[in-house]
Amino acid sequence: MEPLTATFFDLVRNDMPEVETRMRSHPGSYHPSLDMAVDHLLASGGKRIRPTLVLLCGGMLGADQNRLVTLASAIELLHTATLVHDDLIDEASLRRGIPTLNSQWTPGATVLTGDYIFARAAHLAARTGSLSIMERFAETLMSIVNGEITQLFGTRSDDLRRDYYDRIYAKTASLFELAAEGGALLSDVDAAVAEDIKQFGYAIGVAFQIVDDVLDFVGDPAKVGKPVASDLRQGLITLPTVYYLEQDADNPSVQRLIRNERLDDGEMDQLVEAIRSSGAIKRAREEADSLITEAETILAGMPPSPERDALSDLAKYVVQRTI
């Protein structure tokens, strides 16, 4: 993990230990393996960008700090629970360089541990004292799972770009949106402001995922922790590929990809190289940049504060990061 030396992290540094503590707390006595599993999962770190978003958005709008910390913990735990089931389904053996739960436990124990973390996340969400947040929390989980089911069934429409946006909304932007909007829902602001902040979270989330998908093609595989173009090799079409398909539609490999047919390794390597050296990467980056510009415009309409400046830094970090 790249250390977050960006200034946006400074403002939340004091709250983050309490976020970690609440993620590990629970309201009863449970099997020791469940606590061990939660500790293992949380010890593997992660950027904690979602809790940071909650704390900064809510802080900017004057929300109660204690409720924000609770919401930040709830959202990071929800994220953690979805990863547990995701890694099980994908049979992933490592996440953030640490063995996944499913690589060490039976599928049954992994399913149940994910369920348990969902319940802990829901319990924390209820502790924010906001029914709107509870409803949005449940809707977000439905969106995330719906995206995973759609991907698992390989369901595609005629519109690859639309499919891509639907998928990354479910996978990433929906939870960024909830993190930002949740901060507003705990503040005493108009519905219009909450809607703007939700849109801010959406823009940051989509840009974050687009950059992830760009780094899958051009990032340092050692840093990213995956081979180059691992998504495409698994049949997943991300934004750089969408752009490339548009500009080279007559290429037989492209045709077969669109028909969802399997390419052999040589053909795939050639296609990956073609995408990497095409203008598709640049166009995808520009799309992320324009979302960040939109996010900055929304911020400009918010009351000036150290949190607003930090969110602006966070927005820039999202597109500038290299892992």
Added chain:
Amino acid sequence: MEPLTATFFDLVRNDMPEVETRMRSHPGSYHPSLDMAVDHLLASGGKRIRPTLVLLCGGMLGADQNRLVTLASAIELLHTATLVHDDLIDEASLRRGIPTLNSQWTPGATVLTGDYIFARAAHLAARTGSLSIMERFAETLMSIVNGEITQLFGTRSDDLRRDYYDRIYAKTASLFELAAEGGALLSDVDAAVAEDIKQFGYAIGVAFQIVDDVLDFVGDPAKVGKPVASDLRQGLITLPTVYYLEQDADNPSVQRLIRNERLDDGEMDQLVEAIRSSGAIKRAREEADSLITEAETILAGMPPSPERDALSDLAKYVVQRTI
């Protein structure tokens, strides 16, 4: 399924179609397979005893009917979601005579469908407008999952009876308790009344599970849908066995069972027959009866109403049923 001709069902008959409708409703557009899965699971029926408990307890205490229907749907969906993951982990092929989801879908799709139903249940719970219910809802899910993990890991203490009570609380009584208490939490009653009703739900739930465990030994296998003593054959010690172990502690099969060793088929058949013809069945039934007496005593302290009479009928049904 035995038709519920008991009078307690009459009072909720008009509300039940709306409970079914809300269980099938959702706040967005999702993959058609998810709707199909929910329909399939709900079409297999079930006694709907948990929603009945919500409607009658809340009705007796004057709760808003609309919120009760929402809570009833939330609780039955939570129950359904836990069964989806349960059947996957147990590799069960049938439930209520209908193929399980996991027998038709991949493990991944089954995990995600269970998650989706959890999210729908949580969304409905939030729609009750009660944060206390949301918190209790999340705690109940934690209890249920904790019980399953403990069972999966085969974790036992020195106290088989205590282990049994812990397990059936997690498996059954916790959700009955929530169903009853939830009805009270949506009513304008004192905390002491809510606590009494919670205890009523607990007593009914424990009695319900004890009767299930008795029927596993003495019920008609064709009606129960499982071979005689299927729990014991899977290494699960239920109340009849706990009583039998106490009265025949020197029996070598009993000794081996306590040490969690596997018995061969002949030895197991002999032990099952010994338990069936012992006084253990009667003692387990008496324990369920005494819980029902306790439940009736709690009811006697509640304001007289048709719902109270119906709950009294429901309590009697719990111990008299044959499936």
